[in-house]
Amino acid sequence: MPPRPRPRRPLAWPGALCLAALLALPPGPARAQELTDLMDGMNKAFGALIRSLLVLTAQKNDPSPALAEAAQEAAKLAEAAAQIPKSGAFPGDPAFLKLAGEALEAARAAAAAAKEKRLEGAVAALVKLHAACTACHKDFRF
Numbered sequence: 144m145p146p147r148p149r150p151r152r153p154l155a156w157p158g159a160l161c162l163a164a165l166l167a168l169p170p171g172p173a174r175a176q177e178l179t180d181l182m183d184g185m186n187k188a189f190g191a192l193i194r195s196l197l198v199l200t201a202q203k204n205d206p207s208p209a210l211a212e213a214a215q216e217a218a219k220l221a222e223a224a225a226q227i228p229k230s231g232a233f234p235g236d237p238a239f240l241k242l243a244g245e246a247l248e249a250a251r252a253a254a255a256a257a258k259e260k261r262l263e264g265a266v267a268a269l270v271k272l273h274a275a276c277t278a279c280h281k282d283f284r285f
C-alpha cells in the first residue's frame with residue numbers, strides 16, 4: 144500500500160516567511176520617528192538658546208537670568224545630542240556619529256560657558272552648534 148500523500152498546506156510557507164520577514168525587519172519607521180522627535184526637541188531648545196543668549200542678554204541690565212536660561216536650554220540640547228547615536232538612524236555611520244559628537248561637544252561648551260556667565264564663550268559655542276546642525280542636515284537629511 145503506497146504511503147498516503149501528505150496533506151498540502153499551501154499557506155504554511157508563505158505565512159512563515161511573512162512572519163520571519165516581520166521579525167527580521169529593522170524597526171525602521173519607529174527609529175526614524177525617534178530621531179524626528181529628538182530633532183523637534185533640539186529645534187525648540189535651539190530657538191530658546193538663541194533668544195536667551197542673543198536677545199534677552201542684550202535687553203536686560205542684568206544678563207544673569209538670561210544666561211541661566213541659556214545654560215538650561217544648552218543642557219537640554221546636549222542631552223538630546225547624546226541620544227542621536229542611540230536613535231538607530233544611520234547606524235554606525237562614522238560621518239553621522241562625528242557630527243552628532245560635534246553637536247554634543249558644542250552644546251556642552253555652550254552650557255558650561257553660560258553657567259559661568261561667559262557670554263562670548265557661549266555665543267561662540269552656539270555658532271559651532273549651528274554649524275553642526277547644518278552640516279548634518281546637508282549630508283543626512285532628505
Ligand code: HEC
Nearest residue numbers: 179182183185186189239242243246275276279280283284
Ligand atoms: C548628526 C546629525 C544631525 C545633527 C547634529 C542635527 N540634526 Fe536635525 N536632523 C537630522 C536628520 C537626519 C533629520 C531628518 C530626520 C527625519 O526624518 O525627521 C533632521 C531633522 C531635523 C528637523 C526636522 C524635524 C521634523 O519634524 O521633520 C529639525 C527641526 C532639526 N533637525 C533641527 C536640528 C537642530 C536645531 C540641530 C542643532 C541644534 C540639529 N537638528 C542637529 C540630523 C541631525
